[in-house]
Amino acid sequence: MRAVELFAGAGGLALGASLAGFEPLAVLEWDRWACDTLRENQKRGYPLVSGWPIHEGDVRDYDWKALPTDIELVSGGPPCQPFSMGGKHGAYNDRRDMFPASVDIVRRLRPKAFIFENVKGLTRSAFHNYFEYIRLQLEFPESPIRKSEDWHGHYVRLQAEHSSGKQHGKALTYRLQTNLVNAADYGVPQRRERVFIVGFRYDLETTWSMPEQTHSHSALLHDQWVTGDYWERNKVAKKHRPVSPLSATANQTLTRQLSLIEEPLKPWKTVREALSDMPHPEKRVKHSFINHTHQPGAKAYPGHTGSPLDLPAKTLKAGGHGVPGGENMMVNDDGSYRYFTIRESARLQTFPDGYRFHGAWGEVMRQLGNAVPVELARQVMSSVAIQLVETQLRKHGFKTTADVAKAIAQMNRPAAVLKRA
Incomplete structure (x- = not known):
């Protein structure tokens, strides 16, 4: 066509x-x-x-x-x-x-x-x-x-x-x-x-x-805080798991709601799941991923806090004078921050791994921030x-x-x- x-x-x-x-x-x-x-x-x-x-x-x-x-x-x-x-x-x-x-x-x-x-x-x-x-x-x-x-x-x-x-x-x-x-x-x-x-x-x-x-936030909450399957599947140690955002009453309510659905939607995909097979860019490990290079200088401050690992990322943006809100950063398990690499950002936008981006990190992040997943x-x-x-x-x-x-x-x-x- x-x-x-x-x-x-x-x-x-x-x-x-x-x-x-x-x-x-x-x-x-x-x-x-x-x-x-x-x-x-x-x-x-x-x-x-x-x-x-x-x-x-x-x-x-x-x-x-x-x-x-x-x-x-x-x-x-x-x-x-x-x-x-x-x-x-x-x-x-x-x-x-x-x-x-x-x-x-x-x-x-x-x-x-x-x-x-x-x-x-x-x-x-x-x-x-x-x-x-x-x-x-x-x-x-x-x-x-x-x-x-x-x-x-x-x-x-x-x-x-x-x-x-x-x-x-x-x-x-x-x-x-x-x-x-x-x-x-x-x-x-x-x-x-x-x-x-x-x-x-x-x-x-x-x-x-x-x-x-096809996916929902409720299904992710159920996977994380009702069954706990999310943490086991992604091999997240208990010390690295965040505190549950749900009260015991909310857990029971969510369980009842999902039990009424014959074919529940799939859980939202998270940053951790999207990047699970990629090596840490700061570690000098040989890998075949293109555009996967560490970008130094990430800092957090009020209103600029990055994306947590166990939710979908914040909306990647193409700021003309820097990206507000820390949408181009991630929060590590230990609470530290780093910038997403180009390849990681491409993963979050569901571009194929074999697709190469042209330009310096800031320029490519602008391209990715403007893109449709x-x-x-x-x-x-x-x-x-x-x-x-x-x-x-x-x-x-x-x-x-x-x-x-x-x-x-x-x-x-x-x-x-x-x-x-």
Whole structure:
């Protein structure tokens, strides 16, 4: 299935798309360091990126006429700084706001689906009107802003179109779903809340929904403080185990709650579990892990305390002037602190171990802080891919098992081939 990746960064969302069966016609990123990471992995023959057509530059300057329309997917993570909790909160007035450019590309390429990811801050009450404006632009991409309008005027006009329902199914319109998810709920060893805006073209008549979560905090608490299996499984000595955050009453309540669930969710994955097979970077032990070098200088102070070992990590961030909150640090069993190595941070973002990052530690941490966890991306992308396949099967009348297998094999061919099958 054909795809275009915008604002690719170090490739987290694009890797998830490749794992889900999408083949990019273009992978765009303006940052030289991130592009160097993508190119370096291509030179090293890393399979998932080997065929990516990488374009370093602004998405607004790309020749979109060179690509076909009616492709399967447009995806990307527009720069989050205009909406980030730690940013300047400029939204529409921030020159880094790339949602208008994203809408323009959707209008040009008319994809069957799109996926845009951004920070939780986009859903704040202060951005409510602008967030709804973004959604309406993506719902009605063929109703662009007029020269005589500011964004407020455009917003009002789009609201009227949405209320009337006249455009649906006639012009280029999309069914949208917006989901705020925590990556830890999908098996990522990091508490990372992100917004996904997913749209399917209205004529496809889809019934997509966000994949259900697979992991939970409650299951981790049960594993740690009710059964104690977590500590035994990870061989944590009693002297290194933290004090239980649950009272005896809470333990009993949690046990009763989980016993009512026929198939309990899996426990959240923790920092300790994610890094268990990696040698301590300060010890001079021969190993084969790339980008796994100790970075000295980690210090803790109020408000800058690092990630505990026995929970998912705090959200890795890409601070322009240092990372607030100590999100790039970990707390050792003895209470000391150290920085995550590049490889450890990549593990927390579920990048494959064979994927190399280009640049100095601070630069790479910025790339990783901006990235979408690969595993979360894979699950979302896979659910979209399945929906697109099912839509094609319904469209072309495939019903038997043999027909389904044949249709899936044909999915990367033009629709005309499918019709002849």
